[in-house]
Amino acid sequence: MNKSEQRSQKRKEVVEAVAVRNEPISVVACIFNIPIRIVLGWLGPILNEENRRGRLTLSRHC
Incomplete structure (x- = not known):
């Protein structure tokens, strides 16, 4: 599997x-x-219009 296939996967x-x-x-x-x-x-x-309109709230888990 080459790099492009790995990235796609x-x-x-x-x-x-x-x-x-x-x-x-x-x-x-x-x-x-x-x-x-x-x-x-x-x-x-894939994101619906509601998520794109507003700000996404993301919590840090790392």
């Missing part, structure tokens, strides 16, 4: 954890060792 797992299993974004970012802003970027198309 990681992205799928992160999106699934947040969107499907409703895991907190900050926890998923910590577990996968990636910045919260990356997770939010990957979730951009």
Whole structure:
């Protein structure tokens, strides 16, 4: 598995954890060792309009 395939797999797992299993974004970012802003970027198309309008409140779990 090359780097692009690994990144794609990681992205799928992160999106699934947040969107499907409703895991907190900050926890998923910590577990996968990636910045919260990356997770939010990957979730951009999935986030509903309510979350995009306001400010997301994220707690630090790391």
